[in-house]
Amino acid sequence: xxxxxxxxxxxxxxxxxxxxxxxxxxxxxxxxxxxxxxxxxxxxxxxxxxxxxxxxxxxxxxxxxxxxxxxxxxxxxxxxxxxxxxxxxxxxxxxxxxxxxxxxxxxxxxxxxxxxxxx
Numbered sequence: 001x002x003x004x005x006x007x008x009x010x011x012x013x014x015x016x017x018x019x020x021x022x023x024x025x026x027x028x029x030x031x032x033x034x035x036x037x038x039x040x041x042x043x044x045x046x047x048x049x050x051x052x053x054x055x056x057x058x059x060x061x062x063x064x065x066x067x068x069x070x071x072x073x074x075x076x077x078x079x080x081x082x083x084x085x086x087x088x089x090x091x092x093x094x095x096x097x098x099x100x101x102x103x104x105x106x107x108x109x110x111x112x113x114x115x116x117x118x119x
Contacts, residue, residue, distance in 0.1 A: 048077060
């Protein structure tokens with residue numbers, strides 16, 4: 001686009017740029033077009049049993065790393081895995097509220113007893 005020379009008043013008139021309308025570009029009906037869903041390969045997650053079988057402490061020592069302190073403290077998976085348990089929000093909330101109220105009442109009683117000793 002070539003520059004417009006300034007007029008005698010010292011400013012240049014604006015050049016109008018023609019913007020093409022969407023209708024002029026194409027008469028395609030894009031309202032019924034659907035984009036393809038992306039394809040992503042999800043990696044397979046190993047089960048706990050596979051992980052337990054695949055890890056051997058002697059293999060880690062082969063890499064010149066001594067993991068004897070770590071392996072001495074590890075628990076077997078039978079002691080770590082818990083059975084699934086359904087949580088009832090209302091029951092848990094009411095139990096927690098009762099415990100907090102009980103602790104609050106015990107704290108107030110101990111403060112009252114301490115104030116009485118100071119008198």
